[in-house]
Amino acid sequence: MSRSRPEVPQQLRRSNPDAVVDCAVYHEGKRRSGRSHYADAVRTAARQRDAFVWLGLHEPDEATMASIAEVFGLHELTAVQAAAAGHRPVAETLGDVTRLVLRTARYVEHEELTATSEVVDTGDVTVLLGPRFVITVRHGAAGALTSVREELEARPALLAEGPWAVAYAVCDRMVELYLDVAGHVERDLEALEETTFAVDKAPDIAHIYQLKREMVEFKRAVLPLQEPLQRLLDRGVVPDGLYPYLVDVRGRLARAVDRVAGFDDLLNSILQARLAQVSVDQNNDMRKIASWAAIAAAQTAIAGVYGMNFEVMPELRLRYGYYGALALMAVAAVVLYRRLKKVGWL
Numbered sequence: 001m002s003r004s005r006p007e008v009p010q011q012l013r014r015s016n017p018d019a020v021v022d023c024a025v026y027h028e029g030k031r032r033s034g035r036s037h038y039a040d041a042v043r044t045a046a047r048q049r050d051a052f053v054w055l056g057l058h059e060p061d062e063a064t065m066a067s068i069a070e071v072f073g074l075h076e077l078t079a080v081q082a083a084a085a086g087h088r089p090v091a092e093t094l095g096d097v098t099r100l101v102l103r104t105a106r107y108v109e110h111e112e113l114t115a116t117s118e119v120v121d122t123g124d125v126t127v128l129l130g131p132r133f134v135i136t137v138r139h140g141a142a143g144a145l146t147s148v149r150e151e152l153e154a155r156p157a158l159l160a161e162g163p164w165a166v167a168y169a170v171c172d173r174m175v176e177l178y179l180d181v182a183g184h185v186e187r188d189l190e191a192l193e194e195t196t197f198a199v200d201k202a203p204d205i206a207h208i209y210q211l212k213r214e215m216v217e218f219k220r221a222v223l224p225l226q227e228p229l230q231r232l233l234d235r236g237v238v239p240d241g242l243y244p245y246l247v248d249v250r251g252r253l254a255r256a257v258d259r260v261a262g263f264d265d266l267l268n269s270i271l272q273a274r275l276a277q278v279s280v281d282q283n284n285d286m287r288k289i290a291s292w293a294a295i296a297a298a299q300t301a302i303a304g305v306y307g308m309n310f311e312v313m314p315e316l317r318l319r320y321g322y323y324g325a326l327a328l329m330a331v332a333a334v335v336l337y338r339r340l341k342k343v344g345w346l
Contacts, residue, residue, distance in 0.1 A: 017060065017064045017067075019057050019058055019059060019060035019061070019064050020038065020055065020056070020057060020060075021056040021057060021058050021138075021145070021146070022035065022054075022055075022056045022146070022149060023035060023036065023037070023038045023041050023053065023054070023055045023056070024036075024041070024053070024054055025041050025044050025045050025048075025051055025052070025053055026051065026052055026053075026054060026159060027045075027048050027050065027051040028050065028156070028160055029155075029156030029157060029158070029159040029160035030156055030159075031153055032044070038053065038055050038068060038071060038072075039071045041053045041055070042071055042072065042132075042133065045132050045133070046132065050160075050162070051132070052131075052132045052133055052134065052162055052163050053132065053133040053134070054133075054134050054135075054136070054149070054163075054166055055068070055072075055133065055134075055135045055136070056135075056136050056138075056145055056149065057135065057136065057137045057138065058137075058138050058139075059085070059138070059139050060082075060083055060137060061083060062079075062080065062083045064083075065079040065080070065082055065083040065137075066079055068135065072128075072130065072133055072135065073130075074097060074128065075094050075095065075097070077094075078094060078097060078099060078128065081099070081126070082099075082126045082128060082135070082137045083137075085123070085124060085139035085140065086124065086139075087101045087124055087126070088101065088103075088220075088224050089101050089102055089103055089221075089224040089225040089227075089228050090228050091228035091229070091231050091232050093237070096130060096131055097128055097129065097130050098128075098129040098130075098232075098237060099126065099127075099128055099129075100126070100127040100128075100129065100167060100170075100171075100228065100232070101124060101125070101126050101127075101228075102124065102125050102127070102170065102171065102174045102225060103122055103123070103124050103125075103174070103220065103221030103222070103224075103225070104122060104123040104124060104125055104138070104140060104142040104143025104174060104177065104221070105120055105121070105122050105142055105143070105174075105177050105178055105181045105218060105221050105222070106120070106121045106122075106141065106142035106143070106177065106181065107119070107120060107121075107180065107181045107184040107185070108120065108121050116210065117207075117210055117211075117214075118214070119185065119188065119210075119211060119214040120181055120185070120214050120215075120217055120218045120221075121140070121141060121142050122140065122142060122217055122218070122220075122221050123138065123139050123140015123141065123142045123143055124138075124139050124140065124143075125137065125138045125139075125143055125145070125170060125174065126138075127166070127167050127170055129163045129164060129166075129167055130163065131163075132163075133163060134163035134166040134167065136166065136170060142177070143173070143174065143177065145170065145173070147173075148169050148170060148173045151169070152165065152166065152169045158242075158245075161239050161241050161242050162239065164237075164238060164239050164242050165242060168242050168245050168246055168249070171229065171246065171249050172245070172249050174225075175249050175252050175253045175256060176252075178221070178222050178253070178256040178260075179252065179255070179256050179259075181218065182256055182259045182260060182263075185215070185218070185263060186259070186263070188211070189211075189263060189266055189267065189270070192207075192208065192211065192270060193266070193270055196270050196273055196274050196277070197273070205271070205274055205275070205278070208267065208270060208271050208274060209271075211267060212264075212267050212271070215260070215263050215264060215267060218260060218263075219260050219261075219264070222253075222256050222257055222260050223257055223260065223261075225253060226250075226253060226254070226257060229246070229249065229250050229253060230250065232246065233246060233247065233250065287345045288345065288346060290345070291336075291337075291340040291345045291346050292346075294336055294340070295333050295336045295337060295340075298329070298332040298333060298336055299329045299332070299333060302325060302328055302329050302332065303325075303329070
């Protein structure tokens with residue numbers, strides 16, 4: 001039994017809210033011309049068999065989502081969750097609406113890694129799938145879906161599969177972004193590894209920790225998506241025509257997960273190598289300090305002996321005894337310096 005759609009006041013239907021990026025009706029893989037209010041689009045789709053509405057939103061407020069929930073027949077909790085940002089990847093079904101959440105990722109260009117560099121910018125996309133509609137809600141600057149819509153509209157056979165074709169296209173784009181970010185991060189790690197073992201310019205440990213924090217954020221976007229995606233494939237809610245496509249997405253996601261996990265291991269190795277270098281440098285500094293202290297101690301010992309003012313002392317009454325003591329200090333310093341230099345302490 002179909003649920004009746006409530007009437008929306010005329011003043012509400014004059015224009016879409018600012019949060020609406022695009023709204024269109026699709027039938028048999030083709031987009032109906034024009035851009036209508038989402039309430040009108042719902043009624044238009046209801047009059048045609050196999051037509052559906054794709055409503056794209058960017059950071060809507062709760063009032064906008066409440067209005068959309070009323071028009072599309074969404075549960076109140078679903079609307080509240082879609083209006084909020086920061087959700088973990090999840091796939092769940094409430095009634096006849098499936099809620100799929102994915103994390104977005106974007107590589108932030110930077111000239112060099114610093115203690116405050118932002119490497120990966122993340123956000124999230126919520127995809128609400130119903131029998132005759134799909135609503136995409138994006139939070140954050142990353143993961144814009146305009147190009148996804150354009151590419152999908154260029155593939156009418158795929159778009160004819162209905163709302164789940166949009167879900168596949170969004171998943172495909174997110175995984176593509178993960179792999180793209182992974183490629184950029186891999187180059188950053190290679191550069192960091194080279195500078196770590198460079199003699200003239202080694203990175204500060206704070207820079208490495210900053211990259212580790214960025215990788216933690218990236219891992220939280222990529223790794224948790226595996227379980228929801230697998231759940232969708234196991235539950236049989238995906239149309240048969242789209243099942244192979246989502247299996248391909250799952251395979252590429254596994255590749256992204258492996259790369260991200262490898263980044264964590266490599267960063268730990270770089271950090272341990274840098275800590276070992278710092279320890280070695282400190283030991284070298286201590287040896288140099290100890291060497292110069294030993295050289296200075298020899299001069300101090302000789303000067304201390306002759307400063308006791310005893311009457312019977314070697315060379316005390318010689319005319320050149322003072323210069324002899326200075327010569328002895330110089331010889332002792334040279335001998336100690338050459339010896340310490342030979343053993344690598346200086």
